[in-house]
Structure formats: C-alpha cells, structure tokens
Amino acid sequence: MVDLLLIRGNIFTPIDDGKPKTLKRMDELASIEDGAIAVKDGVIVDIGKTDDLFKKHRDTKNIVDANFRAVLPGFVDPHTHALFVGTREKEFDMRLAGKSYMEILNAGGGILNSVKRLRSATIEQLRDELKKRIKTFFEYGTTTLEVKSGYGLDFENEIKMLTAIALTKKETPMDIAATFIGAHAIPEEFKDKKEEYVKLVVERMIPYIAEHKLAEFVDVFCEEGVYTPEETLRIIEAGLKHSLKAKIHADEIASIGCSELALKTKLSSCDHLLKIKESGIEALKQSGTMATLLPITAFSLKEEFADGRRLVDSGVGVALATDFNPGSSYSESMPFAITLAVLNMGLTPREAIVASTLNSAYVLGREKLVGSLEVGKQADFVLLKENSYLFIPYHAGVNPIYAVYKRGERVFSAGC
Missing domain, CATH: 3.20.20.140 (Metal-dependent hydrolases)
Structure with missing residues (x-):
C-alpha cells in the first residue's frame, strides 16, 4: 500500500534525460491532465492518469484531491x-x-x-x-x-x-x-x-x-x-x-x-x-x-x-x-x-x-533526487491555486502556491 495518492491534478514536469535542458529541449514540459502521483517512503512510485492509479492504489488511507490544480516539481x-x-x-x-x-x-x-x-x-x-x-x-x-x-x-x-x-x-x-x-x-x-x-x-x-x-x-x-x-x-x-x-x-x-x-x-x-x-x-x-x-x-x-x-x-x-x-x-x-x-x-x-x-x-548535483516528477525521485511537489503553470507569471504579485509537499509530507498549505 502506498503512503499517499494525489489525484485529479494537472501535472506539468520536465522529463530528465540525463543532462541539463538546453535549446529547444528547455521549452518542453510533459503534462498529464487529470493526473495522479503515488508516493511510498517519500519517493514517487507511480505516476499517470487518476483513473488508472486509483484502481491500483485505492486502498491507501491518504488521498489528496488536487481538484484539477496545477501540480509542479518543488522549486x-x-x-x-x-x-x-x-x-x-x-x-x-x-x-x-x-x-x-x-x-x-x-x-x-x-x-x-x-x-x-x-x-x-x-x-x-x-x-x-x-x-x-x-x-x-x-x-x-x-x-x-x-x-x-x-x-x-x-x-x-x-x-x-x-x-x-x-x-x-x-x-x-x-x-x-x-x-x-x-x-x-x-x-x-x-x-x-x-x-x-x-x-x-x-x-x-x-x-x-x-x-x-x-x-x-x-x-x-x-x-x-x-x-x-x-x-x-x-x-x-x-x-x-x-x-x-x-x-x-x-x-x-x-x-x-x-x-x-x-x-x-x-x-x-x-x-x-x-x-x-x-x-x-x-x-x-x-x-x-x-x-x-x-x-x-x-x-x-x-x-x-x-x-x-x-x-x-x-x-x-x-x-x-x-x-x-x-x-x-x-x-x-x-x-x-x-x-x-x-x-x-x-x-x-x-x-x-x-x-x-x-x-x-x-x-546542485541533485538531479537524480529532485527537479522533475518521475518514478524514483523524491515526492517533492507543489500545488498551485490555479490549473496551469502559466498563472505564475500571468497573475503577478501574489503567491500562487496552494500547498507544498516534501518527500510526500505536506509542509505548507495556504490558509493553514
């Protein structure tokens, strides 16, 4: 059983191909609409569509509903x-x-x-x-x-x-x-x-x-x-x-x-x-x-x-x-x-x-641990208040962060 299952998130993440992103590769983000992330022992063990992961991990006691907010790697x-x-x-x-x-x-x-x-x-x-x-x-x-x-x-x-x-x-x-x-x-x-x-x-x-x-x-x-x-x-x-x-x-x-x-x-x-x-x-x-x-x-x-x-x-x-x-x-x-x-x-x-x-x-030499939302990396991710990363530069002058998770544990939640 996984420790945490995040569901119904709009996931945006770079995909690590073994070297820093340059040129056109830097302008690429993978996305999963209505996505889910499964976490065990602070590490991402599964990522994909909500329906697929919910069927596999529905017995988990800790389910976080992102309510279609944008989900990004922790900065x-x-x-x-x-x-x-x-x-x-x-x-x-x-x-x-x-x-x-x-x-x-x-x-x-x-x-x-x-x-x-x-x-x-x-x-x-x-x-x-x-x-x-x-x-x-x-x-x-x-x-x-x-x-x-x-x-x-x-x-x-x-x-x-x-x-x-x-x-x-x-x-x-x-x-x-x-x-x-x-x-x-x-x-x-x-x-x-x-x-x-x-x-x-x-x-x-x-x-x-x-x-x-x-x-x-x-x-x-x-x-x-x-x-x-x-x-x-x-x-x-x-x-x-x-x-x-x-x-x-x-x-x-x-x-x-x-x-x-x-x-x-x-x-x-x-x-x-x-x-x-x-x-x-x-x-x-x-x-x-x-x-x-x-x-x-x-x-x-x-x-x-x-x-x-x-x-x-x-x-x-x-x-x-x-x-x-x-x-x-x-x-x-x-x-x-x-x-x-x-x-x-x-x-x-x-x-x-x-x-x-x-x-x-x-x-920082930590690319094998953090920086993208992929299986095997730490479950460090942020939920935005809106449904897209575009709201970060678009809605300037406010804090766009709704919640922050570090190794699968919530360390910040807006209003808490």
Missing part, C-alpha cells in the same frame, strides 16, 4: 545568502537616492554591514534565523535550497555559519546544499593586505571545511574591486583539490574575465551574468557550465537584466535562483523570479519552470 533554489543577521532597508533607500552597489560597499555598507552583525551572533541564533526563513521558502514552493556562508569573512565566523547550516539541515525537512564563500568580500581588517586573506581562505579555511564536511561547494565573488579572475582561480582550484564542487559570482557589475574561467577550471555554474560577453557565453557552452540567473537582484538594483534569451539560444543550460539576501534581493519567492525571467529576460514560461526545477537541480 530548487540554487543560489541564496539566506543566513544573515538583520536587514539593510536603509541601504535600499540609499540606492533609490542614487548610490551604487559598490559605493555602498566601499562606505562600509553592503556585505560588510552584514559581517559586523553576524560576528556577534551565536550558532544557535543563526540556526533559528535560518529555520524561520526556511518556512517562508516553503510557502513559496521551494523544496531544495542552497545556502551560502560569506558574512563571517574570518575563520571563526565562516565556520560558525557553516555549522549553523549543518544544524539546520538536521532540524528541517528542507534539502540544503551548503556553499562556502569566504571570498565574498574583502574583510576590513585585510583591506590593504588582500593576498594574506586569500592565503587564509586557500590554506586554512578550505582544508578545514572539507575535512569536516561543512560544505559541498566553494564560491567566489569574482568582480572588479573584489576578487580578480586570477585570485578566483586559486581559490576555486583549492576547493576542487579538496573535493568541493565550485561555482562563482561572475559578470554582475563588470565583465573582467570571470565567466571565461569556465574553460580553465571545472565549474558547476556561473551566476549573475548581467554583463557577460560573447567570450563568456562561448566558455559556458564549450565547458557545459550552467548559467544561474538572478532576476530579482537586477530588479532590486534597477540594473539591466541578464539576457536569458541569448544564453538559451546559444546552447547554455540556464537555471534560476532568488539570490535571497538582506541587501540586493530581499525575496524568497521563486515564483517572483520566474515572473521576472519571463517578462524581463526573454524566457518562455516553460523555460522558466525548467530553469527553476530540473536545471537548478543539475546545478
């Missing part, structure tokens, strides 16, 4: 800075008054503002902050989440952040991928001796984090005035040497050769890419590196959006993420990211759904 958010202390709404007001991101950072705001607050917090406080935010991620349909460090910027506090993430993973049903980004900014105490800090990251932080299995990924903010491509490559290579997977922030504010690193080292993804050049696109395509686009950040910073249409048409695998953080993207909503990607990045609604589910799962 996979592969880029967030969700662990922080305090908000930065005053900086939001400064940006509206004309201050740039780098001007705020150089004045001690931005990331460095969050660093000061985080260093005074305990591991338990950090854990509680992250658990609270995870509830909101569930409310907006995210069932797999990447969380970065990067607001510690010294050995003690980077380890504290990653330890808090590890504790949270044990106390929430959310699947969490931890990323170490000690090279998120240049700490104030190393402002005039950046080389010493890079050595600290490479020679002390990364070996310790790898030995204690505190992170899956290493990340670097490769950007003009932050970390150069050469410094980024050193840090990434150190992470790979210690069996961490790698990703980078690239081409957000200026194009200085960061995305081109995809031809020099093994990267899971390059993220942001607002200013990517043709050479960067070609590097991503040739290397098979994913492009993770962060439309809410461009929206919040009032910057020109990354050209998602150009990336997809060039054959690059594209994923979407919220970039949730207290400064430049204070939103946990993948539906909002989907809406912006459709309206401002040139993606079709189907491409945006694929980018938020299966392709994002590939970024």
